[in-house]
């Protein structure tokens with residue numbers, strides 16, 4: 001069986017989830033993409049992450065050059081989070097003609113145009129399904145079977161942590177701080193949970209969705225956003241009294257004056273499809289001209305669900321590589 005070598009940048013929640021999925025479903029993945037997917041190197045500087053992984057030390061490096069200069073590594077999975085050095089590493093990997101997969105919405109939303117350009121220039125793939133709504137294949141659907149449609153509105157719950165907090169406050173009367181601590185414990189929250197509770201993470205995701213579906217790009221910092229940190233127990237009670245729930249809603253809407261992107265808490269009524277999207281789950285509705293409304297639902301955060309999406313992109317790239325005719329080695333001179 002042919003094999004394909006992958007490097008994972010970052011062995012945190014998503015890195016470990018990706019490794020687990022690739023290992024546990026190794027045979028099934030091999031059968032589906034025609035390659036044995038082999039994790040050759042992992043970039044991480046955290047000695048605890050390395051020790052607790054139980055993996056051989058030689059698999060780890062703290063020097064990106066060990067990955068960029070290794071011609072046997074064809075796919076780089078960037079799952080380290082943060083804008084830098086992740087963006088620079090992705091650019092360098094693309095320029096070294098390696099395919100890149102990423103779950104890093106912050107880095108992607110900030111630098112998507114530059115990254116897409118580098119992928120195009122170097123004739124390699126850039127895939128980032130895991131960066132938006134965790135395990136839900138919404139980007140693949142936009143690029144794939146919905147590609148014949150014009151998208152007029154994207155509306156959804158795209159941050160698992162804030163949804164988890166709001167659900168715990170609503171359903172179980174939990175205090176905001178306790179619910180956030182639990183979300184962190186479960187590995188849903190970002191390294192700095194400010195990004196989750198202040199709507200920054202949701203803004204990154206709606207930015208990527210609008211770019212892909214509507215061809216409309218705005219820097220995440222230019223998106224109007226309000227988070228959930230100001231929501232009080234009383235606000236939750238008032239919502240319940242009105243037969244509603246408070247949800248953090250991200251939206252991209254095409255109106256008379258063009259496309260508007262926003263993130264803010266909203267009162268969601270019982271008959272709204274997003275009403276029952278609770279805990280770390282995400283839900284997203286796409287309004288289209290031909291397919292009408294399409295709704296996606298699933299786990300928006302968590303180690304293995306996000307690892308599933310990262311692995312899916314790795315498999316898609318392996319299939320593309322497998323479909324390409326093998327490069328002929330130059331005939332040897334006699």
Ligand code: HSE
Nearest residue numbers: 159160161189190301
């Ligand atoms: N912190 C993110 C969330 C992780 O809670 O949705 C998944 O992108």
